[in-house]
Amino acid sequence: MSENHAIRELERRLRAALEAVDPGEGFTPRLMARIAAEPALAARPPRAGAVAGWLTFGLAASVVLAVLIAHEWQVRRLEQGREARRQLIEALRVTDEKLNLAYRAVNSQERAASAEHSGA
Amino acid sequence: MSGDGQWTSGDLLTQALAGERAAFSALVRQHQRAVYSLALRMLSDRHAAEDLAQEVFLQLYRNLSAVSSEAHLTFWLRKVTLHRAIDRLRRAPRLESAAPAELAAAVSETQPADPLLERRLRALVGELPPAARAVVLLRYQEDLDPADIARTLGMPLNTVKSHLRRSLAQLRERLDEAADALT
Amino acid sequence: MKTSCSRWRWLLAPVATLAASVALAAPPAMLNLPDFDALAGKATESVNISLDTSLLGLAAGFLDSSNPDDAATKELIAGLKGIYVRSFTFGQDFAYPSAQVDQVRKQLAAPAWQRLVQVSNSRDRTHVDIYVSVDRGVANGLAIIASEPREFTIVNIVGSIDLAKLHRLEGKFGIPKLDLHPEGKDAKPDK
Numbered sequence A: 001m002s003e004n005h006a007i008r009e010l011e012r013r014l015r016a017a018l019e020a021v022d023p024g025e026g027f028t029p030r031l032m033a034r035i036a037a038e039p040a041l042a043a044r045p046p047r048a049g050a051v052a053g054w055l056t057f058g059l060a061a062s063v064v065l066a067v068l069i070a071h072e073w074q075v076r077r078l079e080q081g082r083e084a085r086r087q088l089i090e091a092l093r094v095t096d097e098k099l100n101l102a103y104r105a106v107n108s109q110e111r112a113a114s115a116e117h118s119g120a
Numbered sequence B: 001m002s003g004d005g006q007w008t009s010g011d012l013l014t015q016a017l018a019g020e021r022a023a024f025s026a027l028v029r030q031h032q033r034a035v036y037s038l039a040l041r042m043l044s045d046r047h048a049a050e051d052l053a054q055e056v057f058l059q060l061y062r063n064l065s066a067v068s069s070e071a072h073l074t075f076w077l078r079k080v081t082l083h084r085a086i087d088r089l090r091r092a093p094r095l096e097s098a099a100p101a102e103l104a105a106a107v108s109e110t111q112p113a114d115p116l117l118e119r120r121l122r123a124l125v126g127e128l129p130p131a132a133r134a135v136v137l138l139r140y141q142e143d144l145d146p147a148d149i150a151r152t153l154g155m156p157l158n159t160v161k162s163h164l165r166r167s168l169a170q171l172r173e174r175l176d177e178a179a180d181a182l183t
Numbered sequence C: 001m002k003t004s005c006s007r008w009r010w011l012l013a014p015v016a017t018l019a020a021s022v023a024l025a026a027p028p029a030m031l032n033l034p035d036f037d038a039l040a041g042k043a044t045e046s047v048n049i050s051l052d053t054s055l056l057g058l059a060a061g062f063l064d065s066s067n068p069d070d071a072a073t074k075e076l077i078a079g080l081k082g083i084y085v086r087s088f089t090f091g092q093d094f095a096y097p098s099a100q101v102d103q104v105r106k107q108l109a110a111p112a113w114q115r116l117v118q119v120s121n122s123r124d125r126t127h128v129d130i131y132v133s134v135d136r137g138v139a140n141g142l143a144i145i146a147s148e149p150r151e152f153t154i155v156n157i158v159g160s161i162d163l164a165k166l167h168r169l170e171g172k173f174g175i176p177k178l179d180l181h182p183e184g185k186d187a188k189p190d191k
Helices: A002-017 A027-037 A039-043 A052-056 A060-118 B009-017 B023-045 B044-064 B070-091 B101-103 B115-125 B130-141 B146-153 B155-181 C004-007 C009-021 C036-041 C053-061 C069-079 C099-107 C165-169
Strands: C043-050 C079-091 C113-121 C127-136 C138-148 C151-159
Touching: A002 B155, A027 B023, A027 B044, A027 B155, A052 B130, A060 B155, A060 C043, A060 C053, A060 C079, A060 C113, A060 C127, A060 C138, A060 C151, B009 B023, B009 C099, B023 B044, B023 B070, B023 B130, B044 C165, B070 B146, B115 B130, B115 B155, B130 B146, B130 B155, B146 B155, B155 C043, B155 C069, B155 C099, C009 C069, C036 C079, C043 C053, C053 C069, C053 C079, C069 C079, C069 C165, C099 C138, C099 C151
Parallel strands: none
Antiparallel strands: C043 C079, C079 C151, C113 C127, C127 C138, C138 C151
16 A cells, blocks of 8 residues: 555656646747748648548549548558557567566676675 | 637637638647647757747648647647657757756746655656656656557557556655665 | 677577587477466456567568668567567566466477576566577577566567667667666666
């Protein structure tokens, strides 16, 4: 129980310590000044749906379906690949973690043996 | 044009997407605190944090059409801020060492119950490895649960939990060491 | 480079010695890992990863060679035929039964497998066994069994892996960077 209490207390302190802070009054005006000063940004305000808009115009249903099926396969393949990559990294992480565990244990034994030897 | 307080978040996003700079400015004001604080606690340097936060919002301005909702915007801002911060730390590892003076200058306006302890905690968080630091910030500054942290950082859930476990253990150990040193 | 190599000297040297002295017919280095259903049901968290050659190939395809970290990972797994991980975390100390673990240990018997390391840390109450499988003088598999008070892990790597390269990936991809610098940097003070 006291272990849990200690952790909860630490978490409470962390939340208090990491409360967000403001960058100061000048932050937004400086940012907007940069936007106004850069011609590419100033001339091209963001617009919603500019890319998606063309899809609503005159595409045959069969072509749309073929595209969707191919896209679905690609998306699935992408998901599988990303998941495999995530699992690979996790596996390497666990391997390294356990090797380090063994290393620490060996190191600890060597230090203890060395301390015993010098203290004898 | 209404003042910031009269627009909902959804309104602001819609207006900003339609090209209203005032709406974009209001969106920035809404989110600057979170973005700047993440950057500050990752980089431990106020100037670098402001620079990075500004870059994040510039990137947002250029890519606002990719944001689909208020929730997506928050997710996007956290993700981009932390990934940029981690990239910067990799390129300039000297930023990793926390400068207590810099952190002290950014203390919250509210009066913490134990300012010394909280300053120490911030410094210790600043000494965590970048990925662990990002996880801790998302958990305790942004109050995200591990699944959302994993999604934001593109990290396996178990890795997030491992970071949290180890970081808390490390923070406790270092606080105990500091306490022992004083007795 | 030298730092990474010397850090793993404690493990690589025995592997090299063992590889030089053993010349046996090649048993497969892949363990038959049980599903550990009983353990999974009791665990608060579990990791179950099985990446065979084709999945490793798929994962490698999603590593960006132009990114140094991804490229390093690609290089690391180039010689691998499989990575298998079973890891369980529990809410209480030593809540995992040993019977299924013993089933795995039985597969790690000589002459196919040689135990390189058997070490315990009484302070952390951890125990780690590391085994290597050697085929015609070349290490072609690694197995790690690690027991901690609230976590139990088995790792089986089939193929050859450069441990020094794995260590160099610490701090990237969310692989935690652990503060272990035997050369003296940031060494923990003895209490």
